[in-house]
Amino acid sequence: MASKRKPTQEQSSARSAALPSSSQDTSLVDLEVLRQIVELLETSDVTQLSWRRGDERLMIRRGQPPATIVQTVPGVASPSLNDAPFVERRMLDRQESGAAAAAAPRPAPEKPGHLVTSPFVGTFYRTPAPDQPPFVEAGATVRKGQVLCIIEAMKLMNEIEAEVAGKIAEILVENGQPVEFGQALFRIEPA
Amino acid sequence: MFKKILIANRGEIALRIIRACRELEVATVAIHSTADSNALHVRFADEAVCIGPPPSKESYLNVPAILSAAEITRADAIHPGYGFLSENAEFAEVCEKCKIRFIGPRPEILRLMGNKVRARQAMREAGLPLLPGSEGVVREPKEAEELARKIGFPVILKAAAGGGGRGMKIVRGPGAISGAFSTAAAEAVASFGNGELYIERYIERPRHVEIQIMADEHGRVIHVGERECSVQRRHQKLIEESPSPAVSAALREQMGRLSVAAMERIRYNNLGTIEYLLEEGGKFYFMEMNTRLQVEHAVTELVSGIDLVREQIRLAWGDPLTRTQQDVDLRGVAIECRINAEDPVTFAPSPGKITAYSAPGGLGVRVDSAAYEDYSVLPHYDSLLAKLIVSAEDRPTAIRRMQRSLSEYVIQGIRTNIAFHRAALADEGFLGGAYDTRFVERLLASETGTRRLRRAIEETP
Numbered sequence: 001m002a003s004k005r006k007p008t009q010e011q012s013s014a015r016s017a018a019l020p021s022s023s024q025d026t027s028l029v030d031l032e033v034l035r036q037i038v039e040l041l042e043t044s045d046v047t048q049l050s051w052r053r054g055d056e057r058l059m060i061r062r063g064q065p066p067a068t069i070v071q072t073v074p075g076v077a078s079p080s081l082n083d084a085p086f087v088e089r090r091m092l093d094r095q096e097s098g099a100a101a102a103a104a105p106r107p108a109p110e111k112p113g114h115l116v117t118s119p120f121v122g123t124f125y126r127t128p129a130p131d132q133p134p135f136v137e138a139g140a141t142v143r144k145g146q147v148l149c150i151i152e153a154m155k156l157m158n159e160i161e162a163e164v165a166g167k168i169a170e171i172l173v174e175n176g177q178p179v180e181f182g183q184a185l186f187r188i189e190p191a
Numbered sequence: 192m193f194k195k196i197l198i199a200n201r202g203e204i205a206l207r208i209i210r211a212c213r214e215l216e217v218a219t220v221a222i223h224s225t226a227d228s229n230a231l232h233v234r235f236a237d238e239a240v241c242i243g244p245p246p247s248k249e250s251y252l253n254v255p256a257i258l259s260a261a262e263i264t265r266a267d268a269i270h271p272g273y274g275f276l277s278e279n280a281e282f283a284e285v286c287e288k289c290k291i292r293f294i295g296p297r298p299e300i301l302r303l304m305g306n307k308v309r310a311r312q313a314m315r316e317a318g319l320p321l322l323p324g325s326e327g328v329v330r331e332p333k334e335a336e337e338l339a340r341k342i343g344f345p346v347i348l349k350a351a352a353g354g355g356g357r358g359m360k361i362v363r364g365p366g367a368i369s370g371a372f373s374t375a376a377a378e379a380v381a382s383f384g385n386g387e388l389y390i391e392r393y394i395e396r397p398r399h400v401e402i403q404i405m406a407d408e409h410g411r412v413i414h415v416g417e418r419e420c421s422v423q424r425r426h427q428k429l430i431e432e433s434p435s436p437a438v439s440a441a442l443r444e445q446m447g448r449l450s451v452a453a454m455e456r457i458r459y460n461n462l463g464t465i466e467y468l469l470e471e472g473g474k475f476y477f478m479e480m481n482t483r484l485q486v487e488h489a490v491t492e493l494v495s496g497i498d499l500v501r502e503q504i505r506l507a508w509g510d511p512l513t514r515t516q517q518d519v520d521l522r523g524v525a526i527e528c529r530i531n532a533e534d535p536v537t538f539a540p541s542p543g544k545i546t547a548y549s550a551p552g553g554l555g556v557r558v559d560s561a562a563y564e565d566y567s568v569l570p571h572y573d574s575l576l577a578k579l580i581v582s583a584e585d586r587p588t589a590i591r592r593m594q595r596s597l598s599e600y601v602i603q604g605i606r607t608n609i610a611f612h613r614a615a616l617a618d619e620g621f622l623g624g625a626y627d628t629r630f631v632e633r634l635l636a637s638e639t640g641t642r643r644l645r646r647a648i649e650e651t652p
Binding site: 120121122123153154178180181182183 | 225240241242243244250255256258259260262263264
């Protein structure tokens with residue numbers, strides 16, 4: 001899950017062959033060329049482009065920053081691995097975007113607030129029982145110690161409580177979804 | 192065949208198992224601690240689940256977390272690798288209860304071999320030669336002293352629950368026995384939670400030779416020859432080779448035949464290794480049995496051409512052995528050097544970041560490793576960084592090939608024991624094949640040995 005990221009497709013000058021030929025004699029910062037590049041990128045899976053010519057450098061990043069775990073452990077960034085053959089992997093039936101967003105040991109999100117993370121591997125449930133309403137909904141105000149969800153592990157139902165009082169800003173996992181150790185479940189904006 | 196195997200391990204062995212699974216077209220699940228998020232086994236498995244924080248107790252030894260991971264990924268088997276939970280009978284039992292196949296012997300076999308006193312008794316009954324010693328547990332120093340007089344000094348006191356060289360005391364005369372007894376018992380309690388001891392005659396200069404066993408679920412057993420593992424320091428193996436320079440064809444046949452018969456008798460299943468002490472003159476004695484895949488299994492793979500991990504998975508699935516004993520054709524020589532992240536002189540662990548990495552290659556060279564440039568060797572786990580294994584048609588060629596490979600191996604940023612291996616392989620004792628379990632001790636105490644080691648350190652990139 002944590003590692004179910006898609007490889008960051010980082011393209012360098014090799015990609016320039018695909019650029020419009022009109023860019024040949026143009027400065028990189030030419031707005032028209034930039035527009036064309038961005039349009040081109042939009043039709044591909046490329047999420048990041050860096051291009052250097054002489055003293056000029058161009059760097060374009062698209063969409064959400066990729067949830068690369070490579071960056072999470074200090075001093076363990078592994079650029080050399082980015083070129084390694086990579087077999088695309090899918091964890092269960094989760095949406096890739098969802099998996100990336102909920103990826104477990106990841107840097108704190110740019111969004112403010114406190115993250116409630118899963119203390120163990122298991123299955124996430126928002127309701128106390130299948131026929132009952134959820135413990136909390138997004139936007140609800142919770143007290144410290146209030147039960148937010150259940151993680152089922154080894155047939156045991158473990159209630160997970162709010163560590164801080166505040167407002168549930170975001171519920172990061174779908175009901176019934178498997179979660180791993182350290183995976184973010186809720187974002188709470190402290191009161 | 193299994194649909195999906197969860198690998199309850201890390202490092203090079205997790206990678207080794209993933210490779211076997213991929214070739215069997217079985218899906219894999221890696222588990223990892225938060226410290227191992229960038230590990231190769233996580234990257235190369237089809238799925239990965241983070242199961243806990245860095246300490247092994249909370250991750251790779253965390254049975255509930257591992258079973259939860261198997262449950263949410265719907266794995267139908269768990270491969271435990273070596274170390275961690277690989278010889279844990281309770282874990283194997285819980286797996287079976289959860290309807291997940293534990294890839295290894297039955298829990299009762301793990302339990303039997305996990306207790307050295309019971310294992311000795313069972314193996315004696317199954318016809319394996321044992322060193323003269325106590326029938327079972329020795330209860331008190333007085334009993335130990337009486338037995339020692341009967342057996343003859345020196346004797347060794349060992350922990351019933353022991354292994355890996357811990358909880359052992361050598362006693363050279365009757366005066367020292369009661370002191371040694373209480374120290375060994377206290378150590379055994381501290382290390383294994385079980386203070387039971389047994390006693391054996393101590394051989395001063397034994398060789399450590401082990402027989403590889405393959406057994407199916409239908410009572411058939413074969414052996415795949417021996418591995419010589421006498422180059423060890425504090426009972427940690429450093430260099431292994433097959434065949435053993437000390438084992439003749441006739442001795443191999445005898446050790447193999449007795450081992451197979453004993454395994455048939457206890458209806459052993461899956462892979463296993465029987466460790467023997469080999470005395471000068473070709474007498475051998477059962478020491479202990481490892482009920483799992485061994486670190487040094489690749490040595491056997493290279494002389495036999497058998498993919499032991501693939502066969503292990505097939506056997507666990509219930510497939511019968513596809514070979515008879517006659518089909519096992521051992522050819523050439525294979526040697527393995529364990530490359531550890533440790534100081535080549537003091538053997539102190541050397542965790543840290545690898546700043547440059549280039550592995551050797553070429554004909555007859557195999558590197559089983561989970562290391563790469565920018566990989567950090569973590570202080571939480573063992574220091575095995577790579578297994579460098581070479582094979583060749585004869586022993587002198589294999590040794591030269593190993594020296595050549597060691598000289599090509601670039602690992603910078605941390606200290607490794609590559610220089611130690613270069614010095615060990617240049618030693619006359621090793622070259623002549625006449626070495627025993629005291630080899631490393633003597634090498635480090637000798638002037639030539641330390642001079643070679645110093646030079647090797649200077650030459651190592």
